[in-house]
Amino acid sequence: MTRLRILLAQLPVRVGDLDGNAAAVREAMGRAERATVDVLVTPEMTVTGYPCEDLLAEPAFVAAAESATLTLADHAARTVSLVGTPWTAAALPAAGGARAQAWTTDATPRPLRNAAVLLHDGRVAAAHAKHLLPTYSVFDDARHFGAGVRDQALYRLETPDGPVVLGVLVCEDAWDTDLVTEVAAAGAQVVVVLNASPYTVGKPALRLAQLRAAAAAAGVPLGYVNAVGGQDDLVYDGGSLVVDADGTVLARAAAFVADELVVDVPVAPARPVTRDLVDLGPTHPWRTTVAAPAVAEPMDADAEVYRALVTGFGDYCRRVGMPKVVLGLSGGIDSALAAVVAVDALGPDAVWGVGMPGPYSSDGSVTDAAELAAHLGIRFDVVPIGAPYVEREATLGALLADAVGGTGHPVAWENLQARLRGTTLMTLANATGALVCTTGNRSESAVGYFTLYGDSCGTTPNPLGDLLKTTVTLRDGTVLPGVYGLARWRNAQATAAGQVPPIPVSTLTKPASAELAPGQQDSDSLPPYEVLDALLVTFLEEHATADELAAGLVEQGWDPTVAAATVNRVLGLVDRSEFKRRQVPMRVKVSRLAFGRDRRMPVASHWSHATASAPAPLAALAGSSAHAPSSGTVAR
Amino acid sequence: MTRLRILLAQLPVRVGDLDGNAAAVREAMGRAERATVDVLVTPEMTVTGYPCEDLLAEPAFVAAAESATLTLADHAARTVSLVGTPWTAAALPAAGGARAQAWTTDATPRPLRNAAVLLHDGRVAAAHAKHLLPTYSVFDDARHFGAGVRDQALYRLETPDGPVVLGVLVCEDAWDTDLVTEVAAAGAQVVVVLNASPYTVGKPALRLAQLRAAAAAAGVPLGYVNAVGGQDDLVYDGGSLVVDADGTVLARAAAFVADELVVDVPVAPARPVTRDLVDLGPTHPWRTTVAAPAVAEPMDADAEVYRALVTGFGDYCRRVGMPKVVLGLSGGIDSALAAVVAVDALGPDAVWGVGMPGPYSSDGSVTDAAELAAHLGIRFDVVPIGAPYVEREATLGALLADAVGGTGHPVAWENLQARLRGTTLMTLANATGALVCTTGNRSESAVGYFTLYGDSCGTTPNPLGDLLKTTVTLRDGTVLPGVYGLARWRNAQATAAGQVPPIPVSTLTKPASAELAPGQQDSDSLPPYEVLDALLVTFLEEHATADELAAGLVEQGWDPTVAAATVNRVLGLVDRSEFKRRQVPMRVKVSRLAFGRDRRMPVASHWSHATASAPAPLAALAGSSAHAPSSGTVAR
Known part of the structure; x- marks a missing residue:
């Protein structure tokens, strides 16, 4: 032969x-x-x-x-x-x-x-x-x-x-x-x-x-x-x-x-x-x-996706000649996993973690972040944002009292906290010639559950930007790992290698919260992440309609009215946060349909996925809703 | 027939x-x-x-x-x-x-x-x-x-x-x-x-x-x-x-x-x-x-372009159902023209001007803005950024002293001022259900002469984002109006109609300055806008090489060494600010080759237009330069 x-x-x-x-x-x-x-x-x-x-x-x-x-x-x-x-x-x-x-x-x-x-x-x-x-x-x-x-x-x-x-x-x-x-x-x-x-x-x-x-x-x-x-x-x-x-x-x-x-x-x-x-x-x-x-x-799915994140993140930083990053550590799962990816990509000396507690941050926010940093061997500093927050709140509150007779929409003050954090990170990075690593995930990006110019600040590709919060199995059997799954997998890898698992247990187990208002939890504003993520994947990657998604929930035993309302809320958020996704850092693509050049959508669009069979004009959605289109005020 | x-x-x-x-x-x-x-x-x-x-x-x-x-x-x-x-x-x-x-x-x-x-x-x-x-x-x-x-x-x-x-x-x-x-x-x-x-x-x-x-x-x-x-x-x-x-x-x-x-x-x-x-x-x-x-x-070129800006800006705001904007008025020409476009598109009651003087702002910054606002009949308030700036400068300065033994790159502190302004505008907009109008021009966008998450904050299309600072005549004889030209044209229209010209004379005549450092002028960092704009148009729209651009300057009587250095500096800035342009608001397209989906460029690219015949790796450009790639530290 x-x-x-x-x-x-x-x-x-x-x-x-x-x-x-x-x-x-x-x-x-x-x-x-x-x-x-x-x-x-x-x-x-x-x-x-x-x-x-x-x-x-x-x-x-x-x-x-x-x-x-x-x-x-x-x-x-x-x-x-x-x-x-x-x-x-x-x-x-x-x-x-x-x-x-x-x-x-x-x-x-x-x-x-x-x-x-x-x-x-x-x-x-x-x-x-x-x-x-x-x-x-x-x-x-x-x-x-x-x-x-x-x-x-x-x-x-x-x-x-x-x-x-x-x-x-x-x-x-x-x-x-x-x-x-x-x-x-x-x-x-x-x-x-x-x-x-x-x-x-x-x-x-x-x-x-x-x-x-x-x-x-x-x-x-x-x-x-x-x-x-x-x-x-x-x-x-x-x-x-x-x-x-x-x-x-x-x-x-x-x-x-x-x-x-x-x-x-x-x-x-x-x-x-x-x-x-x-x-x-x-x-x-x-x-x-x-x-x-x-x-x-x-490789198995977790290993494959994790290596993709480390490769994409690290190569970008090296290719632009700035392999050094600053990132905010909130004690939460997203910033923890992002920090681990950054350390695996660039080494502990190249990663600077900064805790920025605000008026509504839990104690665990700083202690969990400090524990993570210690496990990773990275520098960690705490820079509270209370002082500038109190000043801007008083100054702008007084102005708004004069202009509109009150302090306006409460989300503005949540966003203010996130933006003071973003500004703090950018200043430290600009001063030291480092990049800023943002840490929002794909679930948050989909529904606009982040602050434009706040927690979305970043000059690296977002390592988690194309990861859902939870692991989802796609229709063809492919496993799409999420933030929690990869975090546990990475900890298990460390254990298997005889090392300390980097991500603290309390970070893995506490309820997800933006900590921008008293007692706030993600579940106040969003369906449980397991539900949200399954809806998002089916909507984004299979172009399922609102009716099809609601029918899927009903099959799982949901009340039809609650199912329809949940689906409409989620799809409405996706549609109305397109303007924000246009201005966030690129993300390392690992999913089959990532935000960015993979999903090109008009911003000023009157098409509503929430009510595809009877599109409502955007104007009808504005005004009373906290999730007003193009306002930058979507939750957080 | x-x-x-x-x-x-x-x-x-x-x-x-x-x-x-x-x-x-x-x-x-x-x-x-x-x-x-x-x-x-x-x-x-x-x-x-x-x-x-x-x-x-x-x-x-x-x-x-x-x-x-x-x-x-x-x-x-x-x-x-x-x-x-x-x-x-x-x-x-x-x-x-x-x-x-x-x-x-x-x-x-x-x-x-x-x-x-x-x-x-x-x-x-x-x-x-x-x-x-x-x-x-x-x-x-x-x-x-x-x-x-x-x-x-x-x-x-x-x-x-x-x-x-x-x-x-x-x-x-x-x-x-x-x-x-x-x-x-x-x-x-x-x-x-x-x-x-x-x-x-x-x-x-x-x-x-x-x-x-x-x-x-x-x-x-x-x-x-x-x-x-x-x-x-x-x-x-x-x-x-x-x-x-x-x-x-x-x-x-x-x-x-x-x-x-x-x-x-x-x-x-x-x-x-x-x-x-x-x-x-x-x-x-x-x-x-x-x-x-x-x-x-x-129509003539000025009228045509101006109507395009008003139409694009106004229709966006109306189509997303939020026809109300907040914008920063610096007393400069860009924010003045943007305010006039916004008023022509949405009416004076829908436009809120905010002056945000900082430590290096001139007196004229507020008085010129106030005069403009009075001419336009829009609300104008002054919200200084001095207090939060002083606080962050002290807090982050102390941290940097510990971390790197100094206050780091001076541009970081210029950016901090711009970011506190952006945060202020976004808070007012989010609180009142308005959009933020950013006002940077195409010349600045090209060379990265703006602060990411600072003066580039905006949730409307940027009305000036595709206008050069000065008017340029293209090779085929088409006149491409710039910010100054349109401002003068709009004032002349007002005069012809028996109205007060909206843009104050001192705004039209004072030297361009970001006012982020003592005595700062744009010309400290950039070639004169007439030179810059001609180079940019020829580079962007005709794909001229560095050598061709330098030869063009030499033909005009420039010293060959100065010409080559000027061209290389400009093209280097264009290349290295691509990461910023990815995260700014869309702009109303009026030029033949606008930034955005009209010019899709890789970010992590080793190709240098400054030295096309002998590309230098990006890493060689980082470090000592204030214009380090992807750092967010490019001037302002």
């Missing part, structure tokens, strides 16, 4: 770091050459990182990427190196024939392609363009790229083991089983895929299932290379792999770290080639011996 | 207000029927508003739009009404033939179309799909819609004046002169276009030029209907019009207000029809007499 030796280069690609990315590719090319590799595969858009967004609108940026790729070509020897890069027809050294085909028949006049450029023997031998350009979820590929044609060329290599016909796909292409099957039917004996595939919960398992299904349907092995590392709100989880045509995992790289595997892939039997065939010629004349490749074990 | 009677319904469409939008269409249908109109044309996506963004991902939303459209069909009589709406193949009552054609041959499996549905005689007679789906600028059409085929059907009507073959296009389609020409060549004698075309500076003139060119090339008259009103950051400016095949403007609706015109359009001679032809049958048996349509005069 003929074997193709491929090197999966799972690189920590960084957006905009053309020099650094190209250097990493060049080093991998050297290792591939020494290991007599036939085909080196890098992630999608390796030269520039992904997504580059509107940097791709700049001719100088694209030209620099093409120039870096041409320089890499100078170093190409016997190994055929597939390098992901933006690429234009103009940059193709030899136009015409199969090589230019990817550029000639697209309906749109856009010249740029999301390409896999094939480097060999000191030159750009060919360039292959992504066919399917995703425009859903976080993806905007059609904003930047034209599509490569569906029936692009195949590539013939003369390996030490005999000739092999190679098919090439880029990311989204491999999720279309028909497309993979067509490539194999046209004569490919093995297909390699360049990816920048962001992590979401359960994605590694989903990816494996898709690759197995596609390989089986096509009857060819697939080599899949993913990027790794955090890029703004996205985390690439790596986990590059090779599946055989029968679905066997021949090799799998580690998750969430840079890794590299050399795999001798048994290719499918030769078939007649029915597409343009680019003959790349011989690779190496002989082969070295290589060790059997690793097959990394999959 | 055969004439087609069309009604241009320039409606103030609101996103998500299906009932309200449908009611407006129904009323227009009634008026059209009474005026014996052959064809009623509404804006693109009239039923739902545009852009609906990810509401379109919700089956219930699309179903409601289709249902509202079918209800409209029940009311359709002799007039053929073209209604913009999302539409799926499944919603088409009669499948097969020309009517289903728009849905059958698209390459993507996406079922939803951005459609013009033709209602006639109590039924949906046909549905026509947008062919060109823009994915540039603020547009995400390919995220939601599949493309209609290029060679869709034409429509035959039997009018009192004889038979007419009608072509239909949706928005972007009309910007492709070839496409318009193909429609005419295939037999259309007149083409109507449904639009939701957002305002940008010079757009009305550009639109007219394109329509004239397309009409002339195609040899047919064009009827163009635009939406009107503010939707989040976008403003639809109306200005619906009819151009004859020779380029004559036969009718033009008013700009920035709801309007309606009935026009008897002389159609082109009949030609052989080479596409599927849907026979809609007879319209009216006879015609009433109608007055000659209005031809509104175009």
Whole structure:
């Protein structure tokens, strides 16, 4: 059986770091050459990182990427190196024939392609363009790229083991089983895929299932290379792999770290080639011996999500050159878990915890925070906000008495406490060159249960911003860990390793409270988090209507009137807090539908999800409600 | 010559207000029927508003739009009404033939179309799909819609004046002169276009030029209907019009207000029809007499931009049901112009000005603000921030002395002042159910010359957020008014109307200063605004490189070293303040390339525009610089 030796280069690609990315590719090319590799595969858009967004609108940026790729070509020897890069027809050294085909028949006049450029023997031998350009979820590929044609060329290599016909796909292409099957039917004996595939919960398992299904349907092995590392709100989880045509995992790289595997892939039997065939010629004349490749074990859901948070949070801080954070510790579960993530990402010396008790804070607020800080070995200081709060309350209260005859809406004074805390953290961070880590969770973000410019202040991605408060099992069986679940899991990890569990027991067990009013608890304003979270996931990720959600509660034994009122309240809060979510820090995306670029909603919208069958004008919702649209006054 | 009677319904469409939008269409249908109109044309996506963004991902939303459209069909009589709406193949009552054609041959499996549905005689007679789906600028059409085929059907009507073959296009389609020409060549004698075309500076003139060119090339008259009103950051400016095949403007609706015109359009001679032809049958048996349509005069650049700001700002506040704002008045030009826009949009009783002098505020800060408020007739109060500033400075200063042996970066204390002001405004707004209007301009936003969570606090769209400080003439001759220019223009308008010019002379003439440090002026930190603004526009809108910008300054007589240093400083600031722009309020878009969804940039990017030819890693820029990336410490 003929074997193709491929090197999966799972690189920590960084957006905009053309020099650094190209250097990493060049080093991998050297290792591939020494290991007599036939085909080196890098992630999608390796030269520039992904997504580059509107940097791709700049001719100088694209030209620099093409120039870096041409320089890499100078170093190409016997190994055929597939390098992901933006690429234009103009940059193709030899136009015409199969090589230019990817550029000639697209309906749109856009010249740029999301390409896999094939480097060999000191030159750009060919360039292959992504066919399917995703425009859903976080993806905007059609904003930047034209599509490569569906029936692009195949590539013939003369390996030490005999000739092999190679098919090439880029990311989204491999999720279309028909497309993979067509490539194999046209004569490919093995297909390699360049990816920048962001992590979401359960994605590694989903990816494996898709690759197995596609390989089986096509009857060819697939080599899949993913990027790794955090890029703004996205985390690439790596986990590059090779599946055989029968679905066997021949090799799998580690998750969430840079890794590299050399795999001798048994290719499918030769078939007649029915597409343009680019003959790349011989690779190496002989082969070295290589060790059997690793097959990394999959992680469980808690470990996977936690590693995604640590990776996304830490890489952002390192990539912007400020790996030092300040965060408020309230003694609550959210700030506790955020602090643990920050310490795991950046180390205890880089994390500064600040307790900021206010007029309604419990004693436990400071003692629990201090205990957490001691467990983590981080600096902890207490800076009460009482003095400025009392001053602003008196000054603004007097003004409001004159202006409106009273102190106005009580939520304003809750928000004031949160904003004085945010201001305090930002001052400490600005003074010391640190970032501020905000700690609100996805449940709170969904219903606007936070203070804009208050507890939402932050200049890192929010590590918890895409975590619900509680763990939810999705309809397909995927477990979506929540804040409590991950906190307990992290404590258990510490116990298993013989360390002190970082999060204090009382933080894990006390009722959730914002402590912004006497005796306040989250459950005064919101349904129990188990109920809220289940509603939110079904609404956000499955687009369930209010009626469907209420029917679901009734099935669980709820009174129909209470069910409808609960659902309407929750969906109304989601709709009316869109204006706040527009101004909060990005969050590390781990869910299948995160707030941010993954869910783009109008702010001034008259559509009400609470009453989808009979939309009410927004104006009717304003006024008496504490949750008035766009007021910034939504609870907390 | 055969004439087609069309009604241009320039409606103030609101996103998500299906009932309200449908009611407006129904009323227009009634008026059209009474005026014996052959064809009623509404804006693109009239039923739902545009852009609906990810509401379109919700089956219930699309179903409601289709249902509202079918209800409209029940009311359709002799007039053929073209209604913009999302539409799926499944919603088409009669499948097969020309009517289903728009849905059958698209390459993507996406079922939803951005459609013009033709209602006639109590039924949906046909549905026509947008062919060109823009994915540039603020547009995400390919995220939601599949493309209609290029060679869709034409429509035959039997009018009192004889038979007419009608072509239909949706928005972007009309910007492709070839496409318009193909429609005419295939037999259309007149083409109507449904639009939701957002305002940008010079757009009305550009639109007219394109329509004239397309009409002339195609040899047919064009009827163009635009939406009107503010939707989040976008403003639809109306200005619906009819151009004859020779380029004559036969009718033009008013700009920035709801309007309606009935026009008897002389159609082109009949030609052989080479596409599927849907026979809609007879319209009216006879015609009433109608007055000659209005031809509104175009506005000058200042008036046009100012009206866009007032419309966008006011409609947002009204659409979210909170038409009342609080804003900080510093005595400076930005807050003065913002206050005037707010008063022009909402009236003086709806605007509350607050002066918040701090330790470094000039006397003029309060007196100029008070004078402005008196001219505008708005409430004005003074709330000093000295007390909480002194308290936080002492408390945090002591903590920092212990933690880092000093008071840290001085910008932290400037930011503290701005944040105490932002907190004060938000408290007053939250207490009284008002919105906060922020007042930073595009020049400041570009270089990060503002305090995140400070002067950038705001829950309305920023009325000045897309205005440069100074007026710039673009390369194509379009004048892009700035803050100073519009302020002077607005004062002159008042003078011409015999009113007191609202903005005090000293506000117009004093040097720009943030007044956050002793004797501080903007020019200490930034190049003169005339220089800065010219560089910014060329960089942002024309993607000029650092080298090109520096060469431009040298041409103007600058020393090459100073030119390069100035450009590098400006572009470095733009790059490094991306994290701040992600968290500021949306702004009313008037420029051709606004910050926000019009310019999507990565935050953690290693690409440096300052040194495009040799990108430096971000880490090298951090540390000693006051403008450290992602720190929140950039000047102010």
